[in-house]
Amino acid sequence: MTAVEVENLSMSYQAPIRKGGLRAAFRSLVRREYKTVQALDDVSFGIAPGEVAGFIGPNGAGKTTTMKILSGILHPTAGRVQVLGSVPWHRRSPFLKRIAFVRGSQPVGGSQELTVMDSLEYQRLLYDVPRPAFRSTLAELQALLELEPLVERQLRALSLGERMRVGLAMALIYRPEVLFLDEPTIGLDVSAASLIREFVREYVEQTGATVLLTSHYMADVASLCPRLILIDHGHVQYDGPLKELSARLSPYKLIRISTRDDPSAFGEVVEKSDGQWVLRVPRDEVAGTTGRLLQALEVVDLAVEEPPLEKVIDQAYREGLR
Numbered sequence: 001m002t003a004v005e006v007e008n009l010s011m012s013y014q015a016p017i018r019k020g021g022l023r024a025a026f027r028s029l030v031r032r033e034y035k036t037v038q039a040l041d042d043v044s045f046g047i048a049p050g051e052v053a054g055f056i057g058p059n060g061a062g063k064t065t066t067m068k069i070l071s072g073i074l075h076p077t078a079g080r081v082q083v084l085g086s087v088p089w090h091r092r093s094p095f096l097k098r099i100a101f102v103r104g105s106q107p108v109g110g111s112q113e114l115t116v117m118d119s120l121e122y123q124r125l126l127y128d129v130p131r132p133a134f135r136s137t138l139a140e141l142q143a144l145l146e147l148e149p150l151v152e153r154q155l156r157a158l159s160l161g162e163r164m165r166v167g168l169a170m171a172l173i174y175r176p177e178v179l180f181l182d183e184p185t186i187g188l189d190v191s192a193a194s195l196i197r198e199f200v201r202e203y204v205e206q207t208g209a210t211v212l213l214t215s216h217y218m219a220d221v222a223s224l225c226p227r228l229i230l231i232d233h234g235h236v237q238y239d240g241p242l243k244e245l246s247a248r249l250s251p252y253k254l255i256r257i258s259t260r261d262d263p264s265a266f267g268e269v270v271e272k273s274d275g276q277w278v279l280r281v282p283r284d285e286v287a288g289t290t291g292r293l294l295q296a297l298e299v300v301d302l303a304v305e306e307p308p309l310e311k312v313i314d315q316a317y318r319e320g321l322r
């Protein structure tokens with residue numbers, strides 16, 4: 001059983017174009033010209049119930065387009081999609097009550113004059129949430145998202161971080177089983193982003209929800225997503241464990257050691273400060289080198305690390321996957 005099933009999905013947009021200048025502007029009023037933009041080209045993947053998958057790729061790769069299709073906002077040009085056994089773009093009400101699509105760039109829609117509590121009440125009516133369930137879910141969300149001080153405030157008076165917390169509460173008040181989270185931490189400071197991450201983790205643990213998450217912040221991906229789907233120019237470039245991507249792209253690991261001796265004979269020194277060293281060592285030599293280091297030097301502390309995820313992903317974007 002898969003919660004999300006995507007087969008040979010393609011999507012092209014007709015984007016209006018016109019040359020610069022006044023004359024071209026007038027001409028475009030009479031006859032518009034369009035260019036086809038292939039946003040997705042033969043994309044396939046599946047997500048199991050309860051799985052949290054990171055969906056990453058450079059700007060314009062096709063992530064938001066995919067999420068819009070999966071949540072029923074867009075109709076694709078070709079392909080087959082099933083989310084919880086339904087075709088999303090049929091937009092059947094029972095289906096829409098089981099999923100949520102939250103965008104960090106616009107977390108709360110609707111009337112900005114309403115208070116947070118009124119907006120949550122509105123969601124309760126819209127999604128037909130029984131009052132007792134509403135009350136208990138609200139209590140949980142209030143605690144996890146620190147909503148207490150916000151409930152009487154108008155939506156338009158919320159800061160970016162507060163809007164995201166409220167946006168998540170509005171999307172989750174009906175306890176959806178599948179979450180599409182598009183850049184949930186965009187623009188947030190370090191502690192606000194970490195609160196959101198912690199919240200997503202708790203929600204998944206408590207409810208067993210399935211999550212597809214896009215983010216340009218590798219901290220989100222590294223801490224939440226054991227699995228990564230990497231998309232570029234509308235094609236899936238990689239789909240598998242986060243760890244394997246590092247192994248595939250970087251033939252090295254890092255040995256971080258604390259010693260008063262000089263370990264530079266054991267590997268390439270990439271960092272050095274105050275008795276702390278970081279050595280770059282070929283993956284298949286890590287065990288041997290570690291053993292020799294411990295024998296030859298007076299080592300206070302030693303840890304073997306994967307290269308930073310930012311570097312691995314940057315390399316994947318720039319050079320592609322071999």
Ligand SMILES: Nc1ncnc2c1ncn2[C@@H]1O[C@H](COP(=O)(O)OP(=O)(O)OP(=O)(O)O)[C@@H](O)[C@H]1O
Pocket residue numbers: 013014015037038039057058059060061062063064065066
């Ligand atoms: N409404 C639209 N009309 C025309 N082209 C569009 C439209 N929406 C998206 N595109 C194009 O489709 C491609 C994929 O866009 P999409 O927004 O899915 O990328 P993304 O991976 O979410 O990017 P980002 O990380 O910048 O948010 C881009 O080339 C984009 O310009």
